[in-house]
Amino acid sequence: MRIGVVLSQTPGYSETFFNSKIKGLQENGMEVRIYCQSKKEGFKLCPAIESPKVSRNPILQAWYFLKEFSILLLHLPVLLRYIKLERNEGIGMIQIFKKTYLNAHLLKAKVDWLHFGFATMALGSETVAKAIGAKMAVSFRGFDINVYPIKHPECYKNLWKHVDKVHSISQYLLHKAISLGLSVESPFAIITPAVQLDALPMPKTITTSSESIKIVTIARLTWIKGLDVAIAAMGILKEKGINFTYYIIGEGDQNYTERYKFMVYELGLKEEVVFCGKLSHKETLEHLTTADLYVQPSLNEGFCNAVLEAQAMGKLIIASNVGGLPENIVDGKTGWLFENLSSESLTQQIETVLALSEADKKTISQNTQKRIIEEFNIEKQQKEFIEFYTL
Amino acid sequence: MNNHFKIIIFDGSFQTTPFINRLVARLAENHDVYILGFNEKIHKKVKNVNYIPLGSNQNKFRFVSTALALSFSKKSFTHTSKTLNLLFKKRRKEVQQQNFEIAVSQIQPDCIHVQWPSLLPWCEGFLLHNTHKIILSQRGSQTNIIPFVDAENFEYLKKWYPKVSGFHSVSKSVSEKGDIIWSDTSKIDNVIFTGLPLEQMVFSNKYLKSKPLALLSVGRAHWVKGYDYALKCCKVLKDAGVSFHYTIIGGAEDEELQYLRKELGLEELVSLKMRMPQEQVFELMKSSSLLLVPSIVEGLPNVAVEAMALGLPVISTDCGGVTELIENDCTGWIVPSHSPSVMALAIENFNKMPLEKIHNIRLAGRKKVEHYHSDTQMIKGMENLYKEVIQTSNP
Numbered sequence: 001m002r003i004g005v006v007l008s009q010t011p012g013y014s015e016t017f018f019n020s021k022i023k024g025l026q027e028n029g030m031e032v033r034i035y036c037q038s039k040k041e042g043f044k045l046c047p048a049i050e051s052p053k054v055s056r057n058p059i060l061q062a063w064y065f066l067k068e069f070s071i072l073l074l075h076l077p078v079l080l081r082y083i084k085l086e087r088n089e090g091i092g093m094i095q096i097f098k099k100t101y102l103n104a105h106l107l108k109a110k111v112d113w114l115h116f117g118f119a120t121m122a123l124g125s126e127t128v129a130k131a132i133g134a135k136m137a138v139s140f141r142g143f144d145i146n147v148y149p150i151k152h153p154e155c156y157k158n159l160w161k162h163v164d165k166v167h168s169i170s171q172y173l174l175h176k177a178i179s180l181g182l183s184v185e186s187p188f189a190i191i192t193p194a195v196q197l198d199a200l201p202m203p204k205t206i207t208t209s210s211e212s213i214k215i216v217t218i219a220r221l222t223w224i225k226g227l228d229v230a231i232a233a234m235g236i237l238k239e240k241g242i243n244f245t246y247y248i249i250g251e252g253d254q255n256y257t258e259r260y261k262f263m264v265y266e267l268g269l270k271e272e273v274v275f276c277g278k279l280s281h282k283e284t285l286e287h288l289t290t291a292d293l294y295v296q297p298s299l300n301e302g303f304c305n306a307v308l309e310a311q312a313m314g315k316l317i318i319a320s321n322v323g324g325l326p327e328n329i330v331d332g333k334t335g336w337l338f339e340n341l342s343s344e345s346l347t348q349q350i351e352t353v354l355a356l357s358e359a360d361k362k363t364i365s366q367n368t369q370k371r372i373i374e375e376f377n378i379e380k381q382q383k384e385f386i387e388f389y390t391l
Numbered sequence: 392m393n394n395h396f397k398i399i400i401f402d403g404s405f406q407t408t409p410f411i412n413r414l415v416a417r418l419a420e421n422h423d424v425y426i427l428g429f430n431e432k433i434h435k436k437v438k439n440v441n442y443i444p445l446g447s448n449q450n451k452f453r454f455v456s457t458a459l460a461l462s463f464s465k466k467s468f469t470h471t472s473k474t475l476n477l478l479f480k481k482r483r484k485e486v487q488q489q490n491f492e493i494a495v496s497q498i499q500p501d502c503i504h505v506q507w508p509s510l511l512p513w514c515e516g517f518l519l520h521n522t523h524k525i526i527l528s529q530r531g532s533q534t535n536i537i538p539f540v541d542a543e544n545f546e547y548l549k550k551w552y553p554k555v556s557g558f559h560s561v562s563k564s565v566s567e568k569g570d571i572i573w574s575d576t577s578k579i580d581n582v583i584f585t586g587l588p589l590e591q592m593v594f595s596n597k598y599l600k601s602k603p604l605a606l607l608s609v610g611r612a613h614w615v616k617g618y619d620y621a622l623k624c625c626k627v628l629k630d631a632g633v634s635f636h637y638t639i640i641g642g643a644e645d646e647e648l649q650y651l652r653k654e655l656g657l658e659e660l661v662s663l664k665m666r667m668p669q670e671q672v673f674e675l676m677k678s679s680s681l682l683l684v685p686s687i688v689e690g691l692p693n694v695a696v697e698a699m700a701l702g703l704p705v706i707s708t709d710c711g712g713v714t715e716l717i718e719n720d721c722t723g724w725i726v727p728s729h730s731p732s733v734m735a736l737a738i739e740n741f742n743k744m745p746l747e748k749i750h751n752i753r754l755a756g757r758k759k760v761e762h763y764h765s766d767t768q769m770i771k772g773m774e775n776l777y778k779e780v781i782q783t784s785n786p
Contacts, residue, residue, distance in 0.1 A: 150649045223619075223647040232729065258532075259614040261540035262688070299654070341623065 001389060002031045004111035004134070006121050009036050010043040016378075017193045017305070018117070022046055024382025030389070035105055052104045068104040078107055082131035089127065089158065103128050113137055113389055115167075119144035119156060119177075126158040135164040137388070140173040142302025146323065147224065149180055156180060167191055167388060169303040170324030189388045192327070193305050194381035195312040195372060201289050213244040213354065216291040218284060218306040219298070221252025221275075226297035226320060227260050232343035233297075235267040237350065244272060246295075249287060251278040288313055293353065297346060301325050311335065312372040314365040318349050334368040396777055397423045399498060401513070402506040404430040405442055409669075410585060410693070411506065415440050417770045425498055429487060443498075445490040446483070458486045461493045492516060495523065501781045502526055502556070508533040511551055518554040524780050525554075529569045530561040530690040532615060535711060538572055548572045557780035559583055559773070562691040562712025579783065581776045584715075585693055586769025587700055587760070594757050595677045595702040600749065603634040604742055607679040607703075609672055609694045612645035614687065617708065619651055620731050621685035626655040627735035633742060637683070638662045640672060676703045681741060686710040687728050696764050699723070699756035704749055706737050716763075722756045 003025060011018035022032045022045050034048040052068050055061045072079050079100070086096045100107070106114065106128045114129040115137040116122035122138050129136030138159065149155055156177075165187045168174040178184055215234075219225035227248065234246050246269075248260070257275075264273045279287065288294065294310040296319035301307075303324035310317055311328075317335035319325045329335035336353060339345035356364075400407070400415055405428040407415070415424050419439040426440055431447045447453040455478060462474035477486045491513055495503065502524040505514060517523045538545040552573035558580040560566035566580050610616050618639055625637050642648050642663040652661050667675075676682065682698040684707035691712035695705050699722065707713045708728035717723035724741065726733045741749075 147646060147650055150653055151644075151646060224650070228619075255614070258536055258540050262536050265539045266687075299650070 001029075001113070002033070002111040003113045003115060003389060004033050004035055004106070004109050005115050005117055006035045006106070006125070007117040008121065009038045010034055010040045010048050011045075012040060016196050016199075017381075019045060020194065020196065020378045020382060021385050024378075024385055025389075027382075028386050030386070033109070033111065035109065049105050049109075052101055054102075065101060068101055072100070072104055072107060075108055078132055082107060082127065085127040085131055099124060107132060109134070115139070117141075119159065120148055122159050122163075123155060126162045129164070130162060136162055137165045137167060138163050140166065140168040140177055140302065142169075142173070142300070142323070143224075145173050145176050145180065146300045146302065154181075156182070160186070165189070165388070169193055170327050172324045172327065173302050189384065191381060191384045191388065192376060193303055193308055194376045194378045195308050196378055197312055197373060200309065200312055201285055211243060213242070213292045214290060215244055215246045215293045215295055215350075216249065216287055216310075217247070217295050217297065218249045218288075218310075219296075220250045221248070221256040221260055223256070224299050225250075226299045226341070228263060229299075229320070229341060229343045229346060230295055230297040231260060231263050231267065231269065231273065233346040233350065234269055234273060236343065236347040238267075238269060238272060240347075240351075242351075242354070246273045247276055247287060247291075248273065249276045249279050249284050285309070285313075288315065291315060293318065293350065295346070295350070296320065296325065298322070298325070299340065301328075304328055307335075308372065308376060311368045312376070314369045316353055316361060316364060317368070318346065318353060320346075330371070334364065334371050394774075394778065395422060396501040396781065397425070397498060398777060399425045399427055399495065399500040399503040400506065401427050401503055401510060403510055404428045405433040405436075405444075406430060407506075412437055413586065413588065413766060414769065414773060417766065418773070421774075425500065427491065427494055443494050445494060446487045454483070454486075458490055461490050464497065465493060488513065502777055504528070504559075504777075508548060511548075511555075515551070518551055521554070524556040526557045526559060526776065526780055527555050528559045528561070529565045531565075532688065534560075534565050534568050534572075535688045535690065536615070538568075545572065556783070557581070557776055559776055560690075561585060562715050564712040564715065565690045579776070579779055581772060581779070583769060583772035583776065584763050585691060585696055586766040587693075587696060587764050589700055589761055589765055592673070592697070592700040594700070594753075598702055598746075598750065598753060599680070600742075600746060601678075601680050603636045604681065604738070605679040606635055606637040606681050606683050606738070607640070607675060608638070608642070608683045608685065609640045609676075610692075611641045611666070612639070612643075612648055615689070617685035617687045617710075617728060618642055618645075618648055620729060620734070621683055622648065622651045622655055622657060622661065623731035624683075624685070624734040624738070625657050625661055627732050628738060629655075629657065629660060631735065631739065633735075633739055635738070635742075636660055636662070638664060638675070638679075640664050640675065641666045673697070673701060676701050679703060681706060681738070683734070683738075684708060684710070684713065685728075685734065686713075689713060691716060695723075696760055699753075699760045700764070702753045702757060704741070704752055705756070706734065706741065708734070716759070717756075720752075722752060722759045 025032050032046040034046060036048055037051050039048045039050055053064055083096055103125050109132055111134050114134045117139055118141045119138055160182050168190050169192055171190055174188055217230060237244060264270060288310055294315045294317045296304060296307050298320055300323040307317060307319055307328050319329055319337055320340045321337035322340040326337060331337045336349050338349040405426060416437050418424050424440045425443055427443045427445055429445050429448050431444045436442055444457045446457045458474055458478060462471045504526045506528050514525055518525060538548055549572055558569060560580055560582045563582050566582055628635055643665045648663055652658055676698055682703050682705045684692050684695050686708055687710060689711040695707055695716060698705050705723040707717055707725060709725050710728050717725055719725040724737050726737050
């Protein structure tokens with residue numbers, strides 16, 4: 001069986017989710033190809049095919065057009081089928097011409113499944129799978145379902161019509177997609193992200209008895225990560241005389257950097273809050289090993305890999321009660337949830353956790369690791385993906 | 392010494408803000424005013440003001456011709472050859488720097504009024520050799536925010552501020568921020584409030600507290616505006632059963648606000664609108680019940696001054712210079728920033744307030760604005776600052 005995965009670019013080294021999925025499929029005799037806009041240097045896991053180029057230079061663009069369409073003539077039946085499908089959707093000929101060019105790399109594909117890595121990737125390519133005689137699959141990851149449709153209502157109307165099977169990383173995203181118009185009858189599979197446990201440093205003990213508590217968040221500096229909620233909570237903690245340092249690992253554009261740094265300045269937290277910027281995966285994990293508490297204040301998450309990794313390391317985790325996070329964490333057993341957007345609720349939860357006995361903390365930590373090992377391991381994920389295409 | 396000055400206004404662009412346009416129009420009545428800019432696009436030039444191009448950022452031909460014209464005017468072979476050399480090597484910024492310096496040396500101004508701290512690097516040569524009097528405006532985020540989140544920027548300003556001859560601050564609060572960067576007994580720093588053409592801004596006598604209560608905010612969607620807190624405030628109002636509708640002019644297209652509006656269930660109660668021309672904004676102010684200023688940081692929000700001039704009551708956070716404009720319960724209402732529930736409470740109180748009290752506040756607001764925010768006081772303040780700086784000998 002041949003699977004074509006459509007992504008914006010080939011997965012990076014640390015994107016375990018895609019890489020382990022591909023390896024798993026290959027080990028089971030499936031052939032995987034990636035269709036993407038740009039190929040990263042050194043990606044060798046499977047063949048990667050780039051999408052047709054778009055140039056501002058009209059002469060160059062005319063040449064690209066000519067080249068692509070000449071090759072497409074070798075796939076004439078597919079091309080005609082595609083044009084017919086698009087005509088049925090009420091698309092005009094000029095638009096079809098453009099779409100044919102942009103989808104040329106997919107129209108030439110010989111695959112059994114065309115799997116769009118996230119819902120927005122499928123926009124403009126909804127009928128391609130049918131045209132090439134493949135089944136169409138799509139993954140829901142977070143932004144594509146949580147945020148994009150707010151600005152673009154009805155954007156997935158055609159996707160819902162043509163998709164053969166959906167993959168969601170959480171129950172939450174699936175339900176959200178149904179509320180956006182996905183048919184309840186659409187075949188689906190929930191396959192959560194997984195952690196490669198042997199790649200993680202495993203701290204032997206957890207302690208929060210030290211003089212100053214170390215709190216960590218891994219997040220891009222952008223609004224949906226809810227960093228203002230966390231920073232406000234840190235302000236309250238400081239007022240209460242709690243000794244802590246809060247590390248934010250991740251970078252953002254100038255606007256968001258100024259927003260959060262100014263908030264820290266305003267609340268007088270320059271000593272307590274450290275902006276680490278972007279760190280490598282390895283450096284990030286090193287930070288995590290020495291953390292007493294991990295906080296995820298996001299306004300929404302499809303599932304959240306950072307929380308998953310922190311759990312695998314047995315960290316005490318507090319996350320907002322929103323999106324896929326309540327599936328990621330079992331409240332009170334493998335971590336704690338706080339009321340979304342509420343810094344007061346977050347502060348309360350932090351205090352509650354800090355007040356636990358060492359024995360209780362240890363139990364939670366062990367529960368957490370056990371659940372991750374049993375339910376979020378790579379082998380389970382790989383098996384689920386094979387079933388996704390074969391069942 | 393006479394009272395007729397040659398003044399360079401340096402904003403980086405010809406398309407200056409309405410505030411600067413009003414200022415130069417009035418200054419040009421008694422002084423020679425020059426606007427120097429890299430961006431030469433302009434809809435309407437202000438009368439009697441000289442516009443001097445420094446090399447267009449938009450048009451290559453204009454860029455080259457401006458540079459050559461300026462360098463020929465020096466009538467020096469070495470100068471022209473240097474210009475040609477820089478042009479040839481496409482060292483745009485150096486050509487512009489040279490253009491700026493030639494233009495200034497030809498004008499021989501009494502002072503150069505630099506509108507934004509980010510433009511100081513262009514003036515380093517003048518500052519270093521003390522050749523011209525530089526006046527710097529302190530008005531917003533470049534004084535209030537950036538120095539305090541970017542240590543390098545703070546150090547830069549700290550290094551150059553002592554060489555600046557005088558400062559204009561739009562509020563006491565922004566002046567205090569500037570003092571954190573550098574302060575000295577000899578520092579000239581005058582607070583000059585924004586001036587509005589009040590004679591054209593008619594106080595509305597037909598005020599109505601509409602039901603649902605029409606709440607309004609005006610300004611681009613940027614985090615300093617605190618609209619995220621305003622939306623959380625709306626959620627509190629909704630839960631309390633208050634009947635209202637909130638409009639944010641300039642809030643359309645912003646992903647965060649759209650997301651929050653949906654997440655907080657406010658789609659029916661909040662409109663996010665595109666920017667609109669000032670006349671339309673003023674019309675909307677006249678038909679609204681209350682202006683909300685939920686900002687985190689402001690120099691002094693012009694929109695609040697405008698609302699008060701037109702007779703629209705204002706609830707604002709205590710950001711920046713607002714407390715210099717609004718005295719709580721006298722000329723409007725002040726709430727702490729970052730506090731949606733307190734703002735909601737203030738709105739509920741307003742909603743229950745007798746019209747007579749609101750009317751008194753509106754009148755007091757207009758009076759305050761007439762006293763402190765007339766065009767005339769702004770021009771007088773600015774002329775005094777120029778005079779003070781020009782007559783003070785440099786240390």
